[in-house]
Amino acid sequence: MTATMTxxxxxxxxxxxxxxxPVPKPGPGQIMVRAHAVALNxxxxxxxxxxxxxxxxxxxxxxxxxxxxxxxxxxxDGVDTATVGQRVMGTTPASFAQYVLxxxxxxxxxxxxxxxxxxxxxxxxxxxxxxxLTTGGYQPGQxxxxxxxxxxxxLIGVQIARALGAGPIVTTTRSAGKHDLLKQAxxxxxxxxxxxxxxxxxxxxxxxxxxxxxxxxxxGQTFAACLPATKGDGTVVNIGRLxxxxxxxxxxxxxxxxxxxxxxxxxxxxxxxxxxxxxxxSPLSVSRRRFRRASFSAVCWSAGWYPATRRASxxxxxxHVPPRACTTLPRAC
Numbered sequence: 085m086t087a088t089m090t091x092x093x094x095x096x097x098x099x100x101x102x103x104x105x106p107v108p109k110p111g112p113g114q115i116m117v118r119a120h121a122v123a124l125n126x127x128x129x130x131x132x133x134x135x136x137x138x139x140x141x142x143x144x145x146x147x148x149x150x151x152x153x154x155x156x157x158x159x160x161d162g163v164d165t166a167t168v169g170q171r172v173m174g175t176t177p178a179s180f181a182q183y184v185l186x187x188x189x190x191x192x193x194x195x196x197x198x199x200x201x202x203x204x205x206x207x208x209x210x211x212x213x214x215x216x217l218t219t220g221g222y223q224p225g226q227x228x229x230x231x232x233x234x235x236x237x238x239l240i241g242v243q244i245a246r247a248l249g250a251g252p253i254v255t256t257t258r259s260a261g262k263h264d265l266l267k268q269a270x271x272x273x274x275x276x277x278x279x280x281x282x283x284x285x286x287x288x289x290x291x292x293x294x295x296x297x298x299x300x301x302x303x304g305q306t307f308a309a310c311l312p313a314t315k316g317d318g319t320v321v322n323i324g325r326l327x328x329x330x331x332x333x334x335x336x337x338x339x340x341x342x343x344x345x346x347x348x349x350x351x352x353x354x355x356x357x358x359x360x361x362x363x364x365x366s367p368l369s370v371s372r373r374r375f376r377r378a379s380f381s382a383v384c385w386s387a388g389w390y391p392a393t394r395r396a397s398x399x400x401x402x403x404h405v406p407p408r409a410c411t412t413l414p415r416a417c
Contacts, residue, residue: 122180
């Protein structure tokens with residue numbers, strides 16, 4: 085193993101800057117992963133822009149990245165749940181590097197049938213959706229509403245809910261052409277919001293009661309419409325704001341139904357719970373073209389490539405990094 089490695093840093097300008105830095109050494113409870121692929125998320129682009137000193141940003145330098153897939157290279161003292169050479173995927177800061185240091189509890193084994201470039205785009209979505217179910221107090225058999233269900237993270241939510249034994253799953257999409265996709269993912273009812281009233285369609289699908297738990301990825305007035313579509317003593321969990329962060333809600337719908345509204349981020353505790361259920365997730369969410377485009381996954385280290393200059397533009401990040409946009413990275417020993 086070499087003494088130094090290449091890592092990408094933000095805070096120097098509009099692009100990440102490659103640098104040679106020492107290879108980290110795992111301490112007790114930690115592992116070091118040789119990264120084969122990393123994924124680019126919206127948060128990465130936002131952090132890069134916020135730290136860009138040429139555009140009024142903080143200028144605070146940091147090693148970039150959050151999501152990765154690779155093989156365990158070294159295990160620290162006290163690690164007995166992971167073995168050297170094991171294929172894993174996970175989330176941790178400073179993951180845009182050849183070698184990534186992380187808590188051993190923050191990785192999952194990669195299921196057979198998934199390659200590194202597919203696996204690297206899964207951990208954040210899995211944690212977020214499982215965390216949303218946990219936040220909402222989900223119990224097997226409960227009915228669910230999942231808005232924005234044809235987004236990559238929404239598709240993961242549908243599949244996790246089905247794998248964990250959810251009752252009727254009602255999903256939303258703006259396009260009638262996504263009907264078959266959602267059926268394949270495990271949805272029971274598909275509401276096309278460009279043609280149907282969301283609240284009424286959910287009530288019709290649940291015999292007028294509403295769902296036990298709503299997972300909202302859209303925000304805006306879609307969030308507001310989730311409230312009267314949720315049954316008494318139910319829960320609405322907001323995960324994302326694909327539309328807008330502003331909403332005008334009916335407080336009567338919230339109060340009279342004794343609803344609970346919550347905001348969700350990924351739960352670290354979900355790693356343990358997911359280690360069994362992740363194997364039941366179908367390849368649908370990680371089909372190469374759909375998932376990588378939708379989640380802005382960018383393979384930075386697969387086949388020895390990394391992006392020498394990569395702007396924080398989701399338009400550019402929304403596709404697989406082509407060789408012409410990369411620079412050869414010497415393989416680490």
